[in-house]
Amino acid sequence: MDDAWTTRTQSDASSLSGTTGVYTPTHTTSSPPAATSLPAPFSTDGGIGSAPEAGETYMIRHVDTGKAVTLSGGELVLRTDPGMNGGWRWHCSETEDGWLHFRETVSGVYLGRDGWGGFQANKRSPNGTERLLIRPREAGGYNIFAMDWWKLGALCTRDTDGKLFETKEVAKASRWEFVRV
Template identity: 80%
Template sequence: MSKPTPMDAWTTRTQSETSSLSGTTGVYTPTHTTSPADLASIPLPAPFSTDGGIGSAPEAGGTYMIRHLDTGKALSLSGGELVLQADTGIDGGWRWHCSESHDGWLSFRETVSGVYLGRDGWGGFQAKARNPDGWEKLLIRPREAGGCNIFAMDWWKLMAMSTRGTDGKLFETNTVTEASRWEFVRVSEFGG
């Protein structure tokens, strides 16, 4: 016979104790249990909120929340589409890892899907490219009024990222007066 292990001692003691109490079962039941009413009182984690954090200049190697300065909503990838969201949950889609090309252009890769932020070629912006090619190479320009403009190349001119009204739809504009202001809030990498 083999030497009993600590687990064997616990199982043997528990089975004998429960057998003497119930006479029919060998299942240990703790003296305290949790009812569904108790579970309802446990606070669940709040959805991710775009409140908080201080904007900074994006640097290669950092991961950022890109926040629309006027609405406070984060640039998020949801269902494959770029949207602005105030509460994005904990699933991701709002963390953008910054990299820099050898010639100085910045690119932002969404850390969950691995796709890059860039122009879509149809007057808007998207995050679908797996590599930072021409439309995913961005220029970030600080503004005196706060925040930054985000620009992408369109042949020989810069196109700025903007939103229409309050619907959060992203579009490109070639006028600085229509360009939205964004801020980059450095966040933890979370493996991104």
């Protein structure tokens, strides 16, 4: 039997009827365009924690649960997959005297103490309650402290409800990672 590519001319190939196919070498075809879809939901998986530096943006992730500090509906919560319903990108800035601030990039509000034993993000300009101190821990991660008059209060969470609160006991302080995004 004759090889269709070597014995037939182009006009013969174009006049072939129904059951005979025309063969196209694979190097002359292109892949179909990828289907357009929404981006994959945000996940706190992946990324390597680093020391926060002014001018960079971070996901602040709880070391023990892997959940990220997220501003959702005006409340600070921990979420694994906030998707598009929460602000989880925190831009770091530093004062001349060394305090760090973290501003949520969409709403423009700063992470800080609420004065009632908790943490919040609702101030558009940082003051004393938004000045944060970051301390590395030997076991990994960092503690996040805010000033409470002459004492430091540490950012803490209960694994059961994911709410953020402040503790005066360093042993109860949660450990956090700063993952550059």
